[in-house]
Amino acid sequence: MHYVIVGNSIAGVEAALTLRRRDASAQITMISSESAHPFARTAMMYVFCGQLRLEDTEFVERGTLERLRVTTLHDRVVAVEAGAHRVILERGGPITYDRLLLAVGSMARRLTLPGAYETGRVFHYVTLGDHQRLDAAAKKGMRVAVIGGGLVGVEVAEVLHARGLHTHWLVRDAWTWPVALDREEAGVVEAHVRAQGVDVRTAFDVEAIREKQGSVGLACAGDELDVDLIVGAIGVVPNTKFLAGGDVPLAEDGSILTGDDLQCPTARDVFAAGDCACVTWADGSRRPETLWYTARDQGRAAAAAMLGDAVSYRRKTWINSAKFFDIEYTTAGYVPLSEPLPRAPTPGRWQTWFQKLPDEPATLRVVVKDDRVVGFNALGRRWNTDVWLRWIQERRPLASVLAHLRESTFDEEFTPPFPLLPTATLTEGA
Ligand SMILES: Cc1cc2nc3c(=O)[nH]c(=O)nc-3n(C[C@H](O)[C@H](O)[C@H](O)COP(=O)(O)OP(=O)(O)OC[C@H]3O[C@@H](n4cnc5c(N)ncnc54)[C@H](O)[C@@H]3O)c2cc1C
Structure with a gap:
C-alpha cells in the first residue's frame, strides 16, 4: 500500500507516524513545498525575534522520518488526479498513490483594498516564505501597521515592536480578538500592549491604502496614518488553489470537503486533515479548525481512516x-x-x-x-x-x-x- 501525504506540518507528520506505527510494510511518501524538514509554525515568532533558530523549532528529530522509512520530497504538488490516483509535482515526475492525504494547511487571507499590493509594502506572516520576506524588510526605526486584531496580529505586532519598529496595531472591531475576548478582557490586553509602546487603534477599519512618496498611507474615517510597511493579519484561507477546478471537492471557502471519516465524499481514497479540511463543529456547522492541536488530532484520525478503521472525527473539548x-x-x-x-x-x-x-x-x-x-x-x-x-x-x-x-x-x-x-x-x- 502506498500512502502519499501532501504537507509536512503537524497534520501530515502525525498521519505519517500513525501509519508507520500501524503498518510496518507500508510505503509512505511525504511531500512538502515549504521546508524540507517539519518545523513548528507556532514558534516562528521566536525565530523572528532571534531567540530561536528555525532548527530549534523542528518538532521531529532529524533522522526520525528516514529511520521510519518515510520518503520525504521537497517539492510542490500542482494537481491531484483523483481518478488516476496520482499527484503531479512541480519539479519531479507524477506519483501514484493508493491513499492520499491532503494536509496542505492554510495561507494568509489577502487584503482586498485596491492598490494595496502594488505598493510593494504589504506583507503577511503565515508561511515560512512570509516570515523570510518580513524578516528581510523590517528594519529598526521603520513605521509599521499591523492590520488584524487576532492572535497572529498581536504576535506580529509584538515581534516588530521588539525589533525596534514604531508599531501600530489596527483592529477593525470595537475591541481586540472578539471571537475569544469580551470587552473587559480585551481592555486588559489593549492597555498592556499600549504600555509596551505599541499604538493600538480599535474600530480602525482601513478604507484605503495609498502610495505616497517614500511611504504608504492608510485611511480610516478621516484619520490617516503613514507607515513604511503593512502586515495583513486578517486570518487565513485554505491552501487549496492548486485543487480548484479539479476532482477534489472544495467548499465555498476553499476548504476540502470531507465526511466524518475525513475522506472526500466524491474523490475515493483522498483524505484531508488540518487547517485545509472542512470538518463538522460541535454546533453542526462545517468549516476548518485552524489550530495546531486539532490539526494533530485530525492527522491521527485521517491516518486511522486510511488504514480502514471506522472513524468519526469530532473535536475534543476546546x-x-x-x-x-x-x-x-x-x-x-x-x-x-x-x-x-x-x-x-x-x-x-x-x-x-x-x-x-x-x-x-x-x-x-x-x-x-x-x-x-x-x-x-x-x-x-x-x-x-x-x-x-x-x-x-x-x-x-x-x-x-x-x-x-x-x-x-x-x-x-x-x-x-x-x-x-x-x-x-x-x-x-x-
Ligand atoms: C504565526 C502563527 C502562530 C500560530 N500560533 C498558534 C498557536 O499558538 N496555537 C495554535 O493552536 N495554533 C496556532 N497557529 C495555527 C497553527 O499553526 C495551524 O493550525 C497549524 O500549523 C495547521 O497545521 P497543518 O498541518 O494543517 O498545516 P500547516 O502548518 O499550514 O502546513 C501545511 C503544509 O502543507 C505544505 N503544502 C501546502 N501546499 C502544498 C503543495 N501544493 N505541495 C506541497 N506541499 C504543500 C506546506 O509546505 C506545509 O508543510 C498559528 C499560526 C500562525 C501562522
Whole structure:
C-alpha cells in the first residue's frame, strides 16, 4: 500500500507516524513545498525575534522520518488526479498513490483594498516564505501597521515592536480578538500592549491604502496614518488553489470537503486533515479548525481512516493557550462569542462569573450553563487545562470550582493563588 501525504506540518507528520506505527510494510511518501524538514509554525515568532533558530523549532528529530522509512520530497504538488490516483509535482515526475492525504494547511487571507499590493509594502506572516520576506524588510526605526486584531496580529505586532519598529496595531472591531475576548478582557490586553509602546487603534477599519512618496498611507474615517510597511493579519484561507477546478471537492471557502471519516465524499481514497479540511463543529456547522492541536488530532484520525478503521472525527473539548506580549491567555470548554459578533441563541440558563485583579493584567471568566461549569477564559496567569477539562467533564457547579480553583493553578508552588475578591460578578446570560 502506498500512502502519499501532501504537507509536512503537524497534520501530515502525525498521519505519517500513525501509519508507520500501524503498518510496518507500508510505503509512505511525504511531500512538502515549504521546508524540507517539519518545523513548528507556532514558534516562528521566536525565530523572528532571534531567540530561536528555525532548527530549534523542528518538532521531529532529524533522522526520525528516514529511520521510519518515510520518503520525504521537497517539492510542490500542482494537481491531484483523483481518478488516476496520482499527484503531479512541480519539479519531479507524477506519483501514484493508493491513499492520499491532503494536509496542505492554510495561507494568509489577502487584503482586498485596491492598490494595496502594488505598493510593494504589504506583507503577511503565515508561511515560512512570509516570515523570510518580513524578516528581510523590517528594519529598526521603520513605521509599521499591523492590520488584524487576532492572535497572529498581536504576535506580529509584538515581534516588530521588539525589533525596534514604531508599531501600530489596527483592529477593525470595537475591541481586540472578539471571537475569544469580551470587552473587559480585551481592555486588559489593549492597555498592556499600549504600555509596551505599541499604538493600538480599535474600530480602525482601513478604507484605503495609498502610495505616497517614500511611504504608504492608510485611511480610516478621516484619520490617516503613514507607515513604511503593512502586515495583513486578517486570518487565513485554505491552501487549496492548486485543487480548484479539479476532482477534489472544495467548499465555498476553499476548504476540502470531507465526511466524518475525513475522506472526500466524491474523490475515493483522498483524505484531508488540518487547517485545509472542512470538518463538522460541535454546533453542526462545517468549516476548518485552524489550530495546531486539532490539526494533530485530525492527522491521527485521517491516518486511522486510511488504514480502514471506522472513524468519526469530532473535536475534543476546546482548549487553547496563547500569549499577548507577556500576558498568558488560557481557555477551555465552551466560552460563547462576545458582542459584537453574531451569536446563535442557545437554550438553557447561562451565567457568567467574572473577576479582574486590580493590580495586574489578570482576569478569569467562568461560564455556567444550567448550574454546571462549561467553560473558562483567563488572562494573565497560567492555568492547568487538564484540571479545567476534568471539572467540565464532571459537570461541577460554580461553587465547587471556585472553592478548588487553586488546584488548577499551573505552577502551584511558584504562582500566588488567584484571590477571590468581593468585586467578582455573577451575571445572568452568556
Ligand atoms: C504565526 C502563527 C502562530 C500560530 N500560533 C498558534 C498557536 O499558538 N496555537 C495554535 O493552536 N495554533 C496556532 N497557529 C495555527 C497553527 O499553526 C495551524 O493550525 C497549524 O500549523 C495547521 O497545521 P497543518 O498541518 O494543517 O498545516 P500547516 O502548518 O499550514 O502546513 C501545511 C503544509 O502543507 C505544505 N503544502 C501546502 N501546499 C502544498 C503543495 N501544493 N505541495 C506541497 N506541499 C504543500 C506546506 O509546505 C506545509 O508543510 C498559528 C499560526 C500562525 C501562522
